[in-house]
Structures are given as structure tokens and as C-alpha cells.
Amino acid sequence: SLGERFMFKYAPNKGELASRDVVSRAEWTEILEGRGVDGCVLLDMRHLGREKILERLPQIRELALDATGKDAIDEPIPILPGAHYTMGGIEADLNGATRIPGVYAAGECACISVHGANRLGGNSLLDTIVFGARSAAHAVEYIKTVGEVKPSERTLQHERDRVADLLSRTGGTRAPKIRQKMNETMSANTFIFRNEAQLETAVKDLVAIRNEFDQGVYVMDKSKTFNTDLVSAFETDFLIDVSLALATGALHRKESRGAQARTDFPDRDDENWMVHTLAFRQDGAAPKLDYSRKAKITKWQPEVRSY
């Protein structure tokens, strides 16, 4: 609100081009300390001029116009940090193979890991193009070695029964409502700056949400045709698991690293925490965490991050 180009306070060299976690923390700090405008900071592109914006940034200009009614050519755009990418994911090796033979993971859902605790530019491209191709090639070879595999009839029947049971319920809580509760606790407690009390609240809330879903989720659409209510329930189910893994992992990681910024443990602890967190699902409880996989340091040594 002071019209200040604040990024240079936080990143004297790189300014707005600093790493995304640095920029997010900077924006949120400015807002928390009262220098925001209507709870946002302002993104100013006017200096680029009409021609350059129309040629290089037409999509962004259109998006801003639709969402805010403001034309980036003439006015600054109000912005906030937003969740853009899920760091971490399904454990996979350089061929995209997971612990389960025949199940592959590549792209944003996977953690091989090449990006660690941060989301830099080009993460997605590397993950999808390189590991998408490698896992496809590896899967083809795998198929040749195993030939035809028939899924177990028992497993299939179990799934059919599970879905039929879900659809037969006549009451309960709709998945969107459960998802809303999950959104609220995640936004309040696992956002940019985290502390022990918040993360404990998040885990407690999510375990309750997990139970509410398992016992009482209600799918209103009973149709067999393009049932988006059912799919939405499945998605909410998985989102709860991912949120639990995230919150539990964050609670136990008593340090700040990359995008995790803990106000109670503000420094990086390379001595104790150069490990990956593996989370294993437990019914009705927070996941079990395993730290047996250490981070592999080869060519580049960990350094102080400064921008």
C-alpha cells in the first residue's frame, strides 16, 4: 500500500525473480504487517507497455481481466500467494517404478525426487517429459516380462461392494462439505508460515475429517451415467489422505526447509533433517512416518540460500 517495490527488501539481488517460496513469504509478510491493499499485494506490469503485454503475456492479461475486471496494461493487479503445485508425492525411482510392481508414477504426483521441498520454474516440465518417457519405456519392458495379469476377482468384488455401499447410503454429509472443512483447516494451519500448535490442530482436525468421511460421507447422485458426485467423493477421500500426510510430515519436521517455513524452527537443520519423509496410511489415525531414506547428495553441496 506504500507503493513500494518490496521484493528488494527480501531479495536484494534477484528481487521479483527470487525463488517462489521466498516471494510467497515476502508477499504474505507484507500483507500480515498491514501493507497490503484489500488483503492483497499489487502486481504491476504497466512498465512493459501495451505491445509487449499483448505479445508476450496475453493469457495472463485475459485471466486478470476476467477475474478482477482490471486491465494489466493500465492498472496493477491484486494478487495473493496460492497453492500451485504439490511438492513431494508417490515414492518412485528413476524409472517411475513404485514399491508396487506394475504401478508407475511420473509427473507432479510422483516424488523421485528431483525437486525436494521447493517448486522452481520448470519443475513440471522436467518431471513430465523426462520421467513420463522413462516410466513409459520401463513399463513396456515390464509388461513383456510378466505377460498377462488378471486382477483378482476378490479385489474387484470388494471395490464393487464398496461403491455400492457408498451409493446406497440415504443420508450423511456431502463430500463438498467435508472438503470445505479440510480446506479451512489446511488454509488456517498449514499455510506459508507454520508452528507446532497450528500443525497439531491441523492433524487433529484431519483425523476427525478422515473419520467423518469414512463413516458418514453421502453421495446424492445415484446415477450410473457420468456420476461426478461419486468421483468428487473419491477425490475428497484421496485429498484427505494427502492432507494428512502433509500436515503430519510438517508437524514432525522440526526445521524450515524450502517451502516449509516454521516460525518456531526458522533455520535449516542439515545435520538431522536431510531425510525424506515416507508416510504410510493408518485407518482412522495420522499416517505412520518413516525416515529410512536419506537425501542423496552427489555433485552439489547444500549451501546457504540467498537471493
Place this chain on the structure above:
Amino acid sequence: MAARGKVVLMAKITLDIFRFDEAVDTVPHRDKVVVDIPETTTVLDALEYAKAEVDGSISFRRSCRSAICGSCSMNVNGVTGLACKTPCNTVMDDTGTVKIDPMPNFQPMKDMVVHMDPFWDKYTRLKPYLQPKDADSSHATERRVSPDDMHKLVAVANCIMCATCYALCPVVSVDPAFAGPAAIAYAYRFIEDVRDGERKERIAQISEDYLWLCAHCYACSYCPKHVDPNDRIIDVKRAAISERVMMNERGPRHALTVVKTIKQTGMLAETELIQGTVGKFNIIGLLKVAPLGLRMASKGKLPPIFMKPIPKVDEVRTIIDSLEVPVA
């Protein structure tokens, strides 16, 4: 849906929704759902709200909610467009009602979800991937293209395959065999790509998919990503004429005959136009258009069979020559 400290105009909006389940219904019905939301809420968000709070069976495709995935195209108050890009207060009528239907030209499956296969088929037939002139091994590193060469492809490459243009196309609605604006525009994307080696084959393919049925009505200018398929269709037709593809078909003959008669006489000679399009020796074809000719004559719209050139016809010929317009 809190707005930070700003005054938000709430409104009771009635969503008048098309309901249909192909597995159980023979005819559709409509449901009216009233939602109390800020009036600037998008139609998509209004639908999501109605689905979450009132009726979980309301079905529609959606994903990005930011006009880049192309999933949420539907018919809102008679016009097809992206629901995520349509604020309710720009489309609701005086009673605060927003009519929501699936997009036309597609067979409905479930509420606003339609069978998209014919649209995808038209794409697949294009072979919508680069078929390079030379092998990868001919290049030490990557295959290079200049920004200038790629510049004209940028607008078409923005197509998000939402099918709004296809839904709005009146030619598709009378002839579902027509390739449709999106496919023809995307054919352009490869026809004019300097790296591609199948230019003539691609022009032939799209010509066979009834390229020349396009009536240039500009309905496809409602494209939410400003692809302007109509202008690309004109470009493809020009390419077809310059590469002399299917020159004996009505479409190219018509276009060339228009220019020919204007060049000859300085005016459009309808009689010769009909002959040139149908074919002077195409007796059956000519007989078929005879009723049209008679109707035109009875209204005084049929010019003399042998037209005299206008006094300043030389100036017209100069214009046509300088534009290097191909003539028959």
C-alpha cells in the same frame, strides 16, 4: 466466498437447468434451483454451489475454472461459451434467471455433459502432430524455426478444444459430416508450419472433410480464446486453391468463377456463376438448379446471359491483377 472488506452485491439467482440422464430418460426436464450468491459469481461457480448445497446429481464437465482447459463449454441463455468465464450478472434476465443447457450440435449424455466423440474424430483425422519434412537425424541438435515463421501459428495454437465454435456452427447443425471450425483451423496450424512435410496431403484431407461447406457466417468468432477460426478457414481455402487441390469440386469452382466473372465484366454475373460452379456440361447438375434460376428470373434477379463489361472494367482488372488473385 468472503470478499476482503469490499461491498459484495448478493443476489438470489435462479438457475434454470436442463436435466437428462441417457440411461433412464427418454425426454429431458428442467429444474429450477435458487442460489444466494454474489451476482458476479461465474455460471460455473454458481453450478458448483447448486451441486454442493442443493442437488448433487447436477452434472457438468469442468477442471481449471480459468478458461484454459476447455471443459466447461455449455449453452447459457442461448449462447454457447465457457461457464467459468461468464459472470451471472452479465447473462441473467430481469427475473435473475440464468438458463443453462448443454451445448448444441452434440448428443446429450447427462445434463450438461455431452458425447464429444464426433468432435474428437474430426481432430484425429487431421493427424494433428508434426510430420516433419526431414528425419531427426538430419539435425545435429534440435530442429530450428524462426519466430517469424511461427508467428502466424500462435493464435491457432491457443485453441483449447472447448468445441464452442463447433456447437455454434450452423453448417454442423445441418450436416454433421462437416469438419467444423476447430478442425479446419487446426489443419491450418500444420499446413502453414514450415517444418511439416505433408502440406498437400493435409489440404486434401480437410477438403474431403467438406472444407468448402463453410458459409463464413462468423458464428465461430465467439471463440473464447480469440482463435478466429473463420479467418483460418479462409486461409486454408486460399492454400487449397494455390495448391490446386480438388479444383473440380463446387467449392473451388465457385470461388474462382466469382473472380472470373468480375474480372471479365466488372460485375458478378449470376448466370455464368451458376454454370461455372455446377459445370457447363453437367446436365443433371444444371437441371437441378433450374428451379432456382427460374425463381431468380421471376424476381428480376437474373442478369442477361451475355453480360456487357462495365465502362471502367479496366480499373477492376488492374485491381484483380495487382492482388494476384488466382482466376479459374
